[in-house]
Amino acid sequence: MEELLARAHTLGADRRNTNYAGGNVSAKATATDPATGDEVDLMWVKGSGGDLGTLTAAGLAVLRLDRLHALVNVYPGADREDEMVAAFDYCLHGHGGAAPSIDTAMHGLVDASHVDHLHPDSGIAVATAADGEDLTRKIFGDRVAWVPWRRPGFQLGLDIAAIKAGNPAAIGCVLGGHGITAWGSTSAECEANSLEIIRTAEQYLAEHGKPEPFGPVVEGFEPLPEEDRRARAAALFPTLRRLASTDSRQIGHFTDSPEVLDFLSRSEHPRLAVLGTSCPDHFLRTKVAPLVVDLPAVSPLDDVIARVSALHETYRADYAAYYSRHATADSPPMRGADPAIILVPGVGMFSFGRDKQTARVAGEFYVNAINVMRGAESVSRYTPIDESEKFRIEYWELEEAKLRRMPAPKPLATRIALVTGGGSGIGKAIAHRLAAEGACVVVADRDAQSAAEVASAIGGTPVTVDVTSEEAVAEAIAEACLAYGGVDLIVNNAGLSVSKPLLETTAADWDRQHDVMARGSFLVSREAARVMITQDLGGDIVYIASKNAVFAGPNNIAYSATKADQAHQVRLLAAELGAYRIRVNGINPDGVVRGSGIFSSGWGAQRAEVYGVPEEKLGEFYAQRTLLKTEVLPEHVANAVFALTAGDLSHTTGLHIPVDAGVAAAFLR
The missing domain is CATH 3.40.225 (L-fuculose-1-phosphate Aldolase)
Known part of the structure; x- marks a missing residue:
């Protein structure tokens, strides 16, 4: 099995040898049957699905050869060969491993200890040439046989077995319209034979092929810069x-x-x-x-x-x-x-x-x-x-x-999400949750390294963006389109906070606060709406606003005013974009201290000073002033984003959901 997996990885690592998830490999050997203590002939073969380059033991089907060979006696003919796939289940050894693929017969019926079936570009080029049979003879002589096109299945396995038996000098065959199959008495020999067929075909095409097989370049059809x-x-x-x-x-x-x-x-x-x-x-x-x-x-x-x-x-x-x-x-x-x-x-x-x-x-x-x-x-x-x-x-x-x-798709499968401020705190938690629920996620953040780290962890796409810049926002949305085809779900989360009394708040503080959150949210929503309207697939825009959008607290004029701006953007855009099936909703968190980029950047110290508590106790302080007496975490905000966008609230727009553990003064009226 180790030799088989090593061969699969070597062949599958080079896409010249076979396409992703294409082809299969097998090995036959004798093992002890734990039920009888007798020696039994087995075959390990790549099961249905999976990729050769990353194949593991769990991806192999294990079958008894005596039972597999016995299927020849009950084979009902090519017109009913599909019935044989179910019969493979009666040949499994023990738990049997992965589900046997349609190509199982090809491997089991061919009289060779090791068999490879691959889809190399060079081999398929020969297999799809009008004179493929003659080319096969010209390129390989008697070392490679020709098999006329036949749909994969039991009969193809019988055909290849017969061709191998009738061509003792052959190391493999070209399957018309399809690919190649090679065999060997050892794993190393089988791999070498597969590569000989592939590389020999490549060399022949390179040496004998005409230089412009697709014809001359047509004026006006050249690649754009x-x-x-x-x-x-x-x-x-x-x-x-x-x-x-x-x-x-x-x-x-x-x-x-x-x-x-x-x-x-x-x-x-x-x-x-x-x-x-x-x-x-x-x-x-x-x-x-x-x-x-x-x-x-x-x-x-x-x-x-x-x-x-x-x-x-x-x-x-x-x-x-x-x-x-x-x-x-x-x-x-x-x-x-x-x-x-x-x-x-x-x-x-x-x-x-x-x-x-x-x-x-x-x-x-x-x-x-x-x-x-x-x-x-x-x-x-x-x-x-x-x-x-x-x-x-x-x-x-x-x-x-x-x-x-196939398993049922996850709730956000086929949805493309872009999360601003996705490199840390609440945005990071939202990006993780949306990806876990099946969304393709673009992690947008002004900190390129943070965006890249989060995107790498969830299999998403990082984008560096300053949301205050029209050009940068347009480029970020364009990157989302290039990465996945468009955008369906926007989370306006990017933010910062200035905590100062009125008389200490400068015009620059005010402008900076409003540029990032009020202007930034507007720019992102506008550019995303252009794409969503063009796609005509509906969409979701979610604003991460704040309890402060409706609650008046001290020493917080710039932050709270811009959160109120965001909150009203939700209502305005919900009214305007509903005709395009674009839903716009908001979330009002409060006291999200742990893991928060805003709190760790100085806001926490400022708020702790306002309330007269140690900074490390600020989360506990916020929790104790709530009705539920529990601390709010970034994951709780992410849960609300999921609830708004995964379908159960499909007829809800213009809503603000509090995620604050209960602040009575911030109840919406």
Whole structure:
């Protein structure tokens, strides 16, 4: 098992060998059956799902070979081969480990101690070439056999087993339209054979391929300068996300890699793009074909938006027609007609999925497909599997069953949140809570290091921003769009506090306090609302105001006045943005001392002096003046943000929720 996992990690670490979560590896060996004490032949094979590069023992299925081989005797034929997947459960050893994948038969029936099945770009290029069989013979001689396209399953396992038996000199095979399989008597030999097939194909394509397989560059379709194309991508993304979310809300990912930009600049990209991808792993994520914008890179932005909207209508109609052409009475319902990949010449690729990883992987797979097309076109003609075969896999009942087994999405899945002041205190707690509930979180803070640390801990995106600057706020929202496709949930939390009596409060104190919280909240809300309105997916804006917004206390004129400003912004924006299904609510905390950036920056000492208590006892002092006699923590404020935005209060806007453990003087009237 250790050798198997080491081989998986080596192969999976290099994306030239196989795509993310693609392919599988196996090893056969003899072990002692604890129930009988007898020796038993077992196979360890990567189970359904997971990635080779990070595979663990828990991701392996363990099966008895005698029972697996016996399935040949009850195999009902290719028309009913899907029934064999359930039969694998009767071959499991002990608890069996992970669920066996559709490729289990390929590994178990091939007479070799170690087997690899991989999806290398170079191998798929040969597999999708119009003359793939002849190319395989020319490139590899008798060391690699050709297997005509067949959908993954039990029959493919039988086919490969027969080909290995009939070709004793072969170290593996090219699977038409799909990938490669290699074998060996030891783990090291199997790995070496896999890499020989991959590297030999790479070398052949490099030495024999024509230099411009995608044709010449088309004037006007060249990549825009980096700054221009990223600005255009950010401006386009909310519209593209709206279109891609017509059937269900999606998260986006942007790619402007050289491979993508070069492909879109060439004359042949329209012909090749409509052919779609071929490897089953690829088009299950990318859909049968991408949506390709057919305008030059320098076209006015409004023209591109109008054109992509029209193309989207055509795409949906074409996808529905594709479904109708091939669906049968027992086919699963159509899952959605929106594109997973949108290609914009000069700008790049926008990929979509149910979460950030799915969106990113869809983009990675389309880059794989571009590499495959380049290789196939360089020595032959790219010829993916037939559309009908793509449909059989996309709407395969086994794939449908896999989707049904997926855990229910978290409450904030597909939501994109931006938290200002997210690097510490209340903002940090909110960022952690939103990420834990499934949101993609942009951590915005003027302290770049703090933002980066919080974002790293939650798998989010850090943004350095001074909320008093219009330009900086606009850039922060644009970064959120580039990272995830838009923004759905804003938490206006950035703040500071000046605690002084009226006569000691300077105009500069007043301006600084209002610039950060009143002006900053206004700027962030305004820029976010632009995106939310464009997306047409609704949204949430939450203000972290304060008990001080309604409670008059001493020596606090600048802070309390700006909190009252924020509180009224909630009411004003709730009234204005409701027509766009954007809900605006506020939270009024009080006495959040522990972990607070504001209190630790001098505010705590000032308030402690006002109340005549030691600073380290300030939290206890605040707690004792409440009705509940309990201290308020940043996590309690985060809980309120979640309650407002996770759906249970879906019809609530313009509300202020106290999170102060009960301050009667601050009750709302």
